[in-house]
Amino acid sequence: MAIDFTLSPDLEEIRDRVRIFVTEVIKPAEARIEGRDGDAPLEGGDRLAELIGLRKQARSAGLWLPHMPEKWGGMELGHVAMAMVQAEAAKSTYGPWVLNCQAPDEGNMHTLLHWATDEQKESYLRPLCEGRVWSCFAMTEPDVAGSDPTLIQTHAYQDGEEWVINGHKWFISNAHRASFAILIARTEDDPELPQAANTAFIVDLPSDGWTEVRQIETMHGSTGHSEILIENLRLHDSKMLGGRGQGHLLGQYRLGPARLAHCMRWIAQAEIALDMMVDRALKRYSHGSVLAEKQGIQWMIADSAMELYQSKLMVLHAASKIDRGDDFKSEVSMAKHFVANSLNRIVDRAIQVHGALGYSTDTPLAHMFQHARWARFADGADEIHQMRIAQRTIAAYKDHGSTASATGDLPI
Numbered sequence: 001m002a003i004d005f006t007l008s009p010d011l012e013e014i015r016d017r018v019r020i021f022v023t024e025v026i027k028p029a030e031a032r033i034e035g036r037d038g039d040a041p042l043e044g045g046d047r048l049a050e051l052i053g054l055r056k057q058a059r060s061a062g063l064w065l066p067h068m069p070e071k072w073g074g075m076e077l078g079h080v081a082m083a084m085v086q087a088e089a090a091k092s093t094y095g096p097w098v099l100n101c102q103a104p105d106e107g108n109m110h111t112l113l114h115w116a117t118d119e120q121k122e123s124y125l126r127p128l129c130e131g132r133v134w135s136c137f138a139m140t141e142p143d144v145a146g147s148d149p150t151l152i153q154t155h156a157y158q159d160g161e162e163w164v165i166n167g168h169k170w171f172i173s174n175a176h177r178a179s180f181a182i183l184i185a186r187t188e189d190d191p192e193l194p195q196a197a198n199t200a201f202i203v204d205l206p207s208d209g210w211t212e213v214r215q216i217e218t219m220h221g222s223t224g225h226s227e228i229l230i231e232n233l234r235l236h237d238s239k240m241l242g243g244r245g246q247g248h249l250l251g252q253y254r255l256g257p258a259r260l261a262h263c264m265r266w267i268a269q270a271e272i273a274l275d276m277m278v279d280r281a282l283k284r285y286s287h288g289s290v291l292a293e294k295q296g297i298q299w300m301i302a303d304s305a306m307e308l309y310q311s312k313l314m315v316l317h318a319a320s321k322i323d324r325g326d327d328f329k330s331e332v333s334m335a336k337h338f339v340a341n342s343l344n345r346i347v348d349r350a351i352q353v354h355g356a357l358g359y360s361t362d363t364p365l366a367h368m369f370q371h372a373r374w375a376r377f378a379d380g381a382d383e384i385h386q387m388r389i390a391q392r393t394i395a396a397y398k399d400h401g402s403t404a405s406a407t408g409d410l411p412i
């Protein structure tokens with residue numbers, strides 16, 4: 001058994017190139033876009049032009065689509081390698097988008113690669129990989145618990161070669177600018193298993209029958225999560241993605257690696273917060289010494305360092321299981337829960353150490369805190385992951401008389 005956390009020279013070179021590109025190209029552009037360079041924030045066409053310019057630079061620097069096969073124009077990196085790339089790219093809010101490995105497009109690309117027909121791949125995956133379009137994934141509904149997709153009410157019935165779909169979705173990220181949606185709807189009224197009721201479809205946008213009601217105002221503003229009304233939307237049979245009744249399976253296939261990709265990006269944010277916490281603690285003087293010399297502050301720094309260390313190990317281990325083709329469900333669940341909660345705690349502590357400054361919008365911390373909150377319930381709420389982790393741990397004990405296989409299946 002080899003435990004070796006050193007990167008191969010190839011990977012180290014990629015990690016360093018991403019780091020330099022984020023520091024030297026994306027971060028200065030981010031300051032221009034957000035008006036932190038002394039000028040007014042960029043808006044409309046100017047903002048878009050700056051963003052598109054960044055993507056062009058990333059592409060010519062060979063930092064494009066790190067997660068996709070070379071055949072699709074990507075860098076063909078595995079999940080462990082992606083952990084390095086995402087954790088560097090997400091040091092800037094725009095980083096993953098600039099490299100074209102952002103949610104929800106990244107998850108949709110993996111999904112299309114695995115589930116789409118050749119024709120569907122050419123129509124939808126190709127333009128997504130080339131960065132010409134946006135996409136969205138439409139599963140959650142306001143009227144039933146998103147935590148339990150077997151309750152989905154959006155309904156599709158067959159009419160000749162077409163499907164007629166009615167329903168109500170919300171929190172559909174990117175929907176307002178997407179060229180297509182992957183939509184999950186109920187097609188089976190009496191399935192053998194509750195998990196076999198749903199089917200996935202591809203919807204070209206805009207489409208008659210698909211109406212954006214609003215972009216939902218959230219605690220971090222209105223940043224593109226839409227409520228959608230679906231009324232007599234007609235889709236040809238060829239728009240079905242995967243098989244009939246396989247919508248739940250497809251959702252699970254999509255969500256596993258997509259959850260871990262979120263964790264990789266959250267590690268970047270947690271690291272920024274810890275760096276800021278230590279920097280402030282070294283500079284702020286109170287009651288005879290700098291904050292870094294106070295035990296109460298050192299505990300916050302130590303707890304954050306330990307949590308970030310655990311987060312990185314969990315993500316690397318879960319990613320290595322995906323790369324090896326092993327069952328990764330428990331490890332991804334544990335990582336998703338742990339990293340989301342660590343992120344919330346670390347950003348909160350960084351705000352505490354900054355005092356009033358941390359509460360202001362003069363630093364990125366307030367914004368990071370607002371964003372971090374959704375991590376604890378989107379893509380699987382804390383309690384759902386805990387429920388599944390507990391079920392697998394109990395099952396392991398029942399099957400093997402030991403819980404060892406449910407705690408990472410590690411050799412200790």
Ligand SMILES: Cc1cc2nc3c(=O)[nH]c(=O)nc-3n(C[C@H](O)[C@H](O)[C@H](O)COP(=O)(O)OP(=O)(O)OC[C@H]3O[C@@H](n4cnc5c(N)ncnc54)[C@H](O)[C@@H]3O)c2cc1C
Nearest residue numbers: 137138139140145146147171172173374377378379381383
């Ligand atoms: C910023 C953001 C972006 C999103 N983007 C998308 C998107 O692009 N596409 C999409 O389809 N969805 C999206 N979502 C929706 C997200 O995936 C759901 O919020 C999530 O699945 C939880 O569903 P819910 O909100 O309906 O909460 P519910 O299912 O109603 O759960 C609410 C709470 O109840 C508790 N709970 C639920 N079930 C159980 C249980 N069995 N045991 C114990 N406790 C339980 C948990 O504490 C949970 O947080 C997004 C959400 C946010 C906030």
